[in-house]
Amino acid sequence: PKTLGSIYSNLGGVLYESGDLVEGEKCVRKSIEIFDLGGKPINLSISYCHLALIYLQTNQIEQAAHETQLSIHYANMDDFRRGKAVGKLLQAEIEAHRGNKQEAEVLVDQGLEDFGKLGIVEGLNLEQAGRTHRLLGNMERAESYFLRGIEVSEDFPVYYAALYVELASVLKSQGRADWSEKLQKAMEIYRKVECPLRIEILKKQF
Numbered sequence: 001p002k003t004l005g006s007i008y009s010n011l012g013g014v015l016y017e018s019g020d021l022v023e024g025e026k027c028v029r030k031s032i033e034i035f036d037l038g039g040k041p042i043n044l045s046i047s048y049c050h051l052a053l054i055y056l057q058t059n060q061i062e063q064a065a066h067e068t069q070l071s072i073h074y075a076n077m078d079d080f081r082r083g084k085a086v087g088k089l090l091q092a093e094i095e096a097h098r099g100n101k102q103e104a105e106v107l108v109d110q111g112l113e114d115f116g117k118l119g120i121v122e123g124l125n126l127e128q129a130g131r132t133h134r135l136l137g138n139m140e141r142a143e144s145y146f147l148r149g150i151e152v153s154e155d156f157p158v159y160y161a162a163l164y165v166e167l168a169s170v171l172k173s174q175g176r177a178d179w180s181e182k183l184q185k186a187m188e189i190y191r192k193v194e195c196p197l198r199i200e201i202l203k204k205q206f
Contacts, residue, residue: 001038019197123153
């Protein structure tokens with residue numbers, strides 16, 4: 001069951017990252033059903049993290065909050081330190097949506113600090129940190145996180161593209177002319193890795 005659950009969890013991650021949020025959610029839900037029968041807490045933590053990310057992308061904030069708490073719960077059961085750090089970044093973004101500025105900023109700092117203790121610097125984490133600050137209106141800090149994420153993500157094209165999307169959003173909100181160049185860069189990356197659904201999402205978003 002653990003192997004089958006991991007296949008569904010990983011497939012769900014690939015699907016939602018490529019833009020198929022509906023099928024991605026179905027696969028992740030299937031993985032949770034399987035892990036409930038024969039998985040470990042770490043497996044469930046990862047799957048619930050996937051769900052939280054999906055719900056944040058579809059602006060279902062309270063549903064994302066529910067899945068985040070479950071992800072953190074299972075991470076604590078297994079002392080899954082990476083999962084606990086991710087949980088703080090997810091909760092930070094949720095608090096930003098809720099308008100809880102101070103709590104969001106503290107959680108971002110704590111989450112990144114925890115990743116630093118693990119020796120982990122990843123585009124996805126920097127994207128989350130930057131997006132939280134963008135939601136809070138801290139555009140300079142958001143931009144700095146997105147630029148740092150771009151520096152470390154070239155070998156991970158889906159994350160690389162997502163960071164360019166976020167950077168374009170920040171630049172556009174500031175009235176800077178180079179936002180469209182960053183958006184085109186994201187679309188170019190998505191074309192190379194055959195993610196047409198992401199391109200369609202961007203056309204609607206911008």
